[in-house]
Amino acid sequence: MKLSTKGRYGLRAFIDLAVCGEERPVSLNSIAERQEISISYLEQLMAKLKKAGLVKSVRGVNGGYTVAKPVDEISVGEVLRALEGDLTPVECAGIDNSQQCSSSSQCVSKIVWKKINDSINETVDNIYIGELVRSSHEMS
Numbered sequence: 850m851k852l853s854t855k856g857r858y859g860l861r862a863f864i865d866l867a868v869c870g871e872e873r874p875v876s877l878n879s880i881a882e883r884q885e886i887s888i889s890y891l892e893q894l895m896a897k898l899k900k901a902g903l904v905k906s907v908r909g910v911n912g913g914y915t916v917a918k919p920v921d922e923i924s925v926g927e928v929l930r931a932l933e934g935d936l937t938p939v940e941c942a943g944i945d946n947s948q949q950c951s952s953s954s955q956c957v958s959k960i961v962w963k964k965i966n967d968s969i970n971e972t973v974d975n976i977y978i979g980e981l982v983r984s985s986h987e988m989s
Contacts, residue, residue: 852929852933853933854890855894855897855932855933856929856932856933858884858886858890858891858894859894859897859898859928859929859931859932860925860928860929860932861884861886862880862884862886862891862894862895863898863903863904863916863928863978864978864981864982864985865880865883865884866880866904866914866915866916867916867920867978867979867981867982868982868985868986869883870913870914870915870916871982873911873913874907874911874912874913874914874915875913875914875915876912876913876914877891877892877895877913877914879913880914894932895914897931897932898928898931898932899914900931901927901930901931902917902918903916903917903918903923903927903928903931904916904917905917916978919979920977920978920979920982921977921978921979922977922979923977923978923979924973924974924975924976924977924978925973925974925976925977925978925981926970926973926974926976927974928978929973936966936969936970936973937966938962938965938966938969939962939965939966941958941959941962941963
């Protein structure tokens with residue numbers, strides 16, 4: 850599986866927001882500067898995160914963005930899915946039983962794709978933004 854720039858940059862921006870926005874809203878300009886992401890692209894990413902209920906925007910002179918819920922309740926998987934959509938690495942009807950495939954009954958490679966898919970989802974769903982915020986504080 851290869852994440853697009855939406856997932857990679859969006860996760861970096863979200864972690865930056867979580868680290869720097871613990872006490873007050875963070876401007877897109879400051880995130881863009883620290884993460885070297887264009888403002889226009891960052892606006893698109895934040896719109897996706899806002900639609901998913903992961904960030905809130907605050908208007909006004911001291912406005913910007915804040916994380917919408919406690920960082921210990923937000924998984925990396927939630928953030929990546931908000932930005933990328935489904936994280937399934939391969940289109941295969943055998944991974945979930947909602948689709949049909951003419952080869953599904955004798956295809957053993959679907960076992961590989963299902964294990965990879967399950968492993969990816971388990972990994973990203975068990976890493977929480979709060980852990981990454983604490984790691985960031987330890988690094989600085």
